[in-house]
Amino acid sequence: MNITRREFTWLVGAGIASQSLPGFARPEERRVGYCIVGLGRIASHFMPAIVASHKARITGLVSGHRDKAERIASQYGVPNTAIYNYQNYDEIAHNPDIEAMYIALPNGMHAEYTIRAAKAGKHVLSEKPMATTVNDAQAMIDACRKANKKLMIAYRCHYEPTNLRAVQLIREGSLGKIQAIESAFGFNIGPGEWRLDKKLAGGGPLMDVGIYSLNACRYLTGEEPAFLSATCSVIDKDGRFKDVEENVSWAMKFPSGVVASCNTTYGAQMEGFYRVHGSKGVLQVDDAFVYEGLHLTAKIDGRPAIDEPNTERDPAHFIREADHFAACILENNEPKSPGEEGLKDMKLMMEIYESCKKNA
Amino acid sequence: MNITRREFTWLVGAGIASQSLPGFARPEERRVGYCIVGLGRIASHFMPAIVASHKARITGLVSGHRDKAERIASQYGVPNTAIYNYQNYDEIAHNPDIEAMYIALPNGMHAEYTIRAAKAGKHVLSEKPMATTVNDAQAMIDACRKANKKLMIAYRCHYEPTNLRAVQLIREGSLGKIQAIESAFGFNIGPGEWRLDKKLAGGGPLMDVGIYSLNACRYLTGEEPAFLSATCSVIDKDGRFKDVEENVSWAMKFPSGVVASCNTTYGAQMEGFYRVHGSKGVLQVDDAFVYEGLHLTAKIDGRPAIDEPNTERDPAHFIREADHFAACILENNEPKSPGEEGLKDMKLMMEIYESCKKNA
Numbered sequence: 001m002n003i004t005r006r007e008f009t010w011l012v013g014a015g016i017a018s019q020s021l022p023g024f025a026r027p028e029e030r031r032v033g034y035c036i037v038g039l040g041r042i043a044s045h046f047m048p049a050i051v052a053s054h055k056a057r058i059t060g061l062v063s064g065h066r067d068k069a070e071r072i073a074s075q076y077g078v079p080n081t082a083i084y085n086y087q088n089y090d091e092i093a094h095n096p097d098i099e100a101m102y103i104a105l106p107n108g109m110h111a112e113y114t115i116r117a118a119k120a121g122k123h124v125l126s127e128k129p130m131a132t133t134v135n136d137a138q139a140m141i142d143a144c145r146k147a148n149k150k151l152m153i154a155y156r157c158h159y160e161p162t163n164l165r166a167v168q169l170i171r172e173g174s175l176g177k178i179q180a181i182e183s184a185f186g187f188n189i190g191p192g193e194w195r196l197d198k199k200l201a202g203g204g205p206l207m208d209v210g211i212y213s214l215n216a217c218r219y220l221t222g223e224e225p226a227f228l229s230a231t232c233s234v235i236d237k238d239g240r241f242k243d244v245e246e247n248v249s250w251a252m253k254f255p256s257g258v259v260a261s262c263n264t265t266y267g268a269q270m271e272g273f274y275r276v277h278g279s280k281g282v283l284q285v286d287d288a289f290v291y292e293g294l295h296l297t298a299k300i301d302g303r304p305a306i307d308e309p310n311t312e313r314d315p316a317h318f319i320r321e322a323d324h325f326a327a328c329i330l331e332n333n334e335p336k337s338p339g340e341e342g343l344k345d346m347k348l349m350m351e352i353y354e355s356c357k358k359n360a
Numbered sequence: 361m362n363i364t365r366r367e368f369t370w371l372v373g374a375g376i377a378s379q380s381l382p383g384f385a386r387p388e389e390r391r392v393g394y395c396i397v398g399l400g401r402i403a404s405h406f407m408p409a410i411v412a413s414h415k416a417r418i419t420g421l422v423s424g425h426r427d428k429a430e431r432i433a434s435q436y437g438v439p440n441t442a443i444y445n446y447q448n449y450d451e452i453a454h455n456p457d458i459e460a461m462y463i464a465l466p467n468g469m470h471a472e473y474t475i476r477a478a479k480a481g482k483h484v485l486s487e488k489p490m491a492t493t494v495n496d497a498q499a500m501i502d503a504c505r506k507a508n509k510k511l512m513i514a515y516r517c518h519y520e521p522t523n524l525r526a527v528q529l530i531r532e533g534s535l536g537k538i539q540a541i542e543s544a545f546g547f548n549i550g551p552g553e554w555r556l557d558k559k560l561a562g563g564g565p566l567m568d569v570g571i572y573s574l575n576a577c578r579y580l581t582g583e584e585p586a587f588l589s590a591t592c593s594v595i596d597k598d599g600r601f602k603d604v605e606e607n608v609s610w611a612m613k614f615p616s617g618v619v620a621s622c623n624t625t626y627g628a629q630m631e632g633f634y635r636v637h638g639s640k641g642v643l644q645v646d647d648a649f650v651y652e653g654l655h656l657t658a659k660i661d662g663r664p665a666i667d668e669p670n671t672e673r674d675p676a677h678f679i680r681e682a683d684h685f686a687a688c689i690l691e692n693n694e695p696k697s698p699g700e701e702g703l704k705d706m707k708l709m710m711e712i713y714e715s716c717k718k719n720a
Contacts (some may be wrong), residue, residue, distance in 0.1 A: 176628075177596065177627070177628075178628075179546075179595060179606065179625045179627040179630075180544070180609065180623040180624075180625050180630065181623075182542050182544055182621070182623055184540070184542055184621075184635070184637075186540070188639050227591050227719055229590075229591065230589075231587050231612070231619055234617060235539060235616060235618070236639075246539065246617070247539050247617065247619045249612065249613065249619035249620060250611055251589060251590060251610055251611045251621065252591070252609065253591040253719075256595060257593035257607065258593070258607075259592075259607045259608065259609035260609060260623075261542070261610070261621035261622055261623050262621055263540045263541075263620075263621050263637070264540075265539045265540050265637060267639055268535075268536070268537075268639050269638070269640070269641055270637045270642065271642070275544070277544075277546070277625060277628035277629060278629070279596075279628050355589075359587050
């Protein structure tokens with residue numbers, strides 16, 4: 001087994017190697033104050049995670065809907081004075097209870113509210129994809145660096161035990177030499193979602209869910225793609241796909257020679273999965289990218305060898321993610337999934353779109 | 361449900377729509393005499409199938425090893441006078457008991473022995489890939505046409521119930537509108553096989569097993585790819601891959617907009633499978649391309665709806681294949697997988713290799 005220092009850090013950083021799981025944290029620990037920006041679907045998973053965390057607490061809310069914000073504030077014990085909107089957002093600078101902003105807005109708003117947060121002296125945990133353009137992503141990194149604030153991209157799977165177990169099995173050599181990966185993730189989207197608006201979303205399923213497969217191929221191999229080629233399509237002419245693609249299929253090659261083929265869609269049922277093929281065995285994670293119910297199986301030498309359903313319930317992944325960033329702030333460490341990690345995916349997704357244009 | 365005439369023919373041709381399964385054939389039926397060319401691994405599956413068939417019988421053998429041929433001849437009741445070698449092969453012309461040649465030689469020899477068979481007035485069932493070059497494939501078609509003899513390529517899956525069931529479910533609309541497919545097939549090859557010799561094999565895993573995924577994407581969609589892009593690699597520098605690629609990953613787009621991503625390898629355990637994603641459901645066939653143990657599952661509207669393990673034992677697929685070609689000869693029909701079908705895959709595989717060269 002050859003685990004490099006970088007990879008060991010990867011596993012430790014996620015609380016795998018150190019066993020510093022949330023439940024072991026001391027309750028008297030100082031808690032990082034998170035302000036939740038955007039009270040939508042993903043925030044509704046993140047906020048209960050903060051309540052369950054021993055390293056974090058909710059100290060502020062940002063919303064365009066005061067009523068909704070007040071209801072949620074009372075639910076989570078946030079004072080009404082710590083409710084902000086998108087106009088007075090910069091006032092967070094004067095609230096010392098707010099240390100970190102959790103940016104759970106549509107993709108196209110991540111950059112603005114990250115940069116304004118950094119200027120207000122706050123650390124930022126931004127949802128993925130980190131932005132809608134490479135320039136915006138770079139500007140987010142620059143702003144946080146200039147303000148000496150931490151920037152983490154919310155790559156849940158980097159902190160999730162089943163995905164980490166897959167990485168560990170690969171690095172340990174349990175599958176032999178890795179040769180090829182398949183991965184896919186998508187869903188059949190309803191009409192009217194901001195995800196279908198290119199200005200807000202930056203793109204279609206690739207930006208939203210295909211990014212999981214792309215990112216997984218990178219953490220599973222521990223490499224950056226040396227080549228990629230892609231093709232996009234729109235099949236359903238029902239008004240949903242005026243702005244963004246419906247399907248993407250892409251092939252990649254990594255410097256070691258590992259090849260990967262991936263699909264994503266907004267037009268079909270496509271549960272997230274990956275299969276990793278090695279000279280000695282094959283590993284598969286089903287429901288690899290969702291909040292619970294992940295399932296890792298592996299065959300070694302042709303025989304079923306590993307069958308590990310993940311029994312953690314939502315919001316366990318979010319607790320791990322929130323705790324990691326809180327720990328980074330408390331201990332002044334770099335997050336395992338910093339802005340630079342998000343930028344890499346942004347650049348690759350833009351390459352995929354460029355390739356789609358050529359291959360139209 | 362929209363089953364076109366062409367597609368209905370596809371299903372009928374395989375004995376699915378008509379229920380004319382082998383067991384129902386009348387024993388007094390005239391049997392087509394097959395001569396087996398090449399007594400290797402695949403022939404050892406085909407010959408027992410002929411014995412089990414009611415439409416065919418073994419009437420000749422071609423081998424470079426007289427001892428082996430005599431042993432097999434006595435086992436299958438073939439007279440020693442009907443044993444040929446690669447020198448006196450053309451003598452088959454004078455044996456009226458031989459009607460069809462089953463070409464089970466290394467890929468690079470398919471063209472020569474098909475063309476010589478046609479010239480000797482015999483029908484030909486050639487293993488896949490039909491040849492190692494597009495020119496050879498075309499020459500095989502031309503020779504059989506000129507001799508007014510039938511040419512079928514041994515695409516087993518075209519005659520196999522689980523694959524046909526998948527096609528049927530898709531055509532019936534059970535999955536809604538199809539958007540994306542993933543497929544893969546490969547294995548970890550041992551050293552010294554003719555499959556690693558480009559002259560005999562024409563290429564690496566793509567020609568040998570990747571062709572199953574390529575062909576499946578075509579029969580599952582009922583379309584020809586409008587675009588493809590691929591990347592190849594060699595990871596193992598252990599002498600196996602001096603001539604041919606080790607891994608291939610490729611992406612395709614079909615005229616309807618369906619996208620497909622595929623992998624193949626000679627360096628890893630990679631059981632054949634495909635997943636087909638539609639707006640209403642997803643279908644998966646595991647062990648999709650092997651001789652037995654295929655397993656079709658489908659989820660419709662997110663719920664498990666179909667779970668159909670294929671309980672047929674080897675050589676059932678070969679019986680169906682041999683019977684189909686025998687019936688085509690007896691009834692003067694075109695095979696469902698004629699030379700032209702093989703030529704399409706040949707052209708696409710050459711496109712994949714061209715793409716790999718560009719994307720090296």
